[in-house]
Amino acid sequence: MITLPSPGRRFALVTETYPPQINGVANTLGQLCRGLLARQHQLQLIRPAMGDEQPGSNRQDNLHERRVRGLPIPGYSNLQWGLPAGRALARLWRKERPDAVYLATEGPLGWSALRTARRMGIPVISGFHTNFQQYSDHFHLGLLHEPAMRYLRWFHNQTLTTLVASNTQQRELSRLGLHNLGLLGRGVDCERFHPTHRDCELRAEWGAGKDDLVLLHVGRLSPEKNPDLLVAAWEQLKASSGSPQLHLVIVGDGPAQDDLRKRLPDAIFTGPLTGAPLARAYASADIFVFPSLTETFGNVVTEAMASGLAVCAFDTAAAHQHIQDRYSGSLAPPAHDRVFIENLRWLTADQEGRRSIRLHARHRACQLDWSSVVARFERYLVQAAGRQPALAQAVPSK
Known part of the structure; x- marks a missing residue:
């Protein structure tokens, strides 16, 4: 009918x-x-x-x-x-x-x-x-x-x-x-957020070489977004990483911004981005780090997936609904910080697993119009x- x-x-x-x-x-x-x-x-x-x-x-x-x-x-x-x-x-x-x-x-x-x-x-x-x-x-x-x-x-x-x-x-x-x-x-707009917006010049501005990995976080920088775990995860990765070289880029602003700048002196803070600059930032990264536990949905998760990123998140909201663990992203049980960090470590270490996840993430996001x-x-x-x-x-x- x-x-x-x-x-x-x-x-x-x-x-x-x-x-x-x-x-x-x-x-x-x-x-x-x-x-x-x-x-x-x-x-x-x-x-x-x-x-x-x-x-x-x-x-x-x-x-x-x-x-x-x-x-x-x-x-x-x-x-x-x-x-x-x-x-x-x-x-x-x-x-x-x-x-x-x-x-x-x-x-x-x-x-x-x-x-x-x-x-x-x-x-x-x-x-x-x-x-x-x-x-x-x-x-x-x-x-x-x-x-x-x-x-x-x-x-x-x-x-x-x-x-x-x-x-x-x-x-x-x-x-x-x-x-x-x-x-x-x-x-999610899968034309705006697309892997083809990857920009080697932008990566070079971030100090990232061809084989380096860029970890990206996008969102409001505020206590309810669990920034302490972002800091802890980055510190543990730096302490244990060999190769490839890792870089952390943070997009957004908010009341926790000054504190995060002090605690993450080697991170790149872009401030808030919208439109083409935001899409370019997503596509130019490799892994999306999202430690928030207070989301009603989390649009940034599906934007990252549409951009072809491997998402590391907790098993809630958009991530729960649209990510299959170790297939189209990585999921940790809510509030299990140790598992979250282990998942992030795995994503940085397993090149083939990461490549497969990025392909499946993009495919899943394109079903969400x-x-x-x-x-x-x-x-x-x-x-x-x-x-x-x-x-x-x-x-x-x-």
Whole structure:
């Protein structure tokens, strides 16, 4: 049976981060927005004003951007909390009522959008893009863990569906008491991230010869990303390596950057990269080192795989979903640092194994295109639009 495309709808997407900001949530939201616009839907993109921007509206074809006021997130000067905007949203939605609302973030802006949509009877779905419940340990906020989890459970269980990035996250959130979970997944652009972008001149700038190995790490440099293991793994590799020569390149920035520069004086820090420079950095390396345990997905894992790198990661999120151990990458049980380091040592030592893994990694990544993810996202929104949620009797004030 042929499924005809649904007629264009109006959807509202509420998020506290969006391109050109550099993070997995912004990247995902950018892909989803572009995909929905290509399917002839009308979009209201509601987000905090960034940098020198002022709150206000901007319309371009089927995209209506509504920028609201925000406050910087401590430790992340380039990110903001969106301030509550219930009155502005009510005015907008009375004039241009969306068929469904998608909440990408759970901060004050997302809370006010949830409250407003429920009062107006507009169907709402949400996405769980960041593992806030895991961050409390890294930022010494243990006393706030339970209150934060109660809020997250309340927030997401008020929506018709909560979309998640991976099946491991789906199981974890179900265990924590979130209901009506749906698997969305993530894609990767296998034309942008491609082994042919390998650049010998860039490798030479890194000091890497033809037969040297470049270990690459890409991501936010922050305590919740487990940078201590990156340091420990590199130190142990240097202490035990013979040949080939090893080099470490770190792409990104964040609150742990200064500390990492002191602890890894021989590493190359590029700062944040996007577009062609990022694709060139991936393809010019050999092994991708990813010690994080707090990912909802980890787009950088599939970007590295698409670029033909051998990934060393923990068996969770994107790595769990798309890597077969010792076939298309190497996986360590979560929190087993010794196994992680042993896997990395094996990848540096076994040239034939590494070559095979890189080929299989690229093959697997090429099966993950964004168009299927966008189509799945569209189906969730259309299904929500066909349902009329019960109006909230009482939505707690913040």
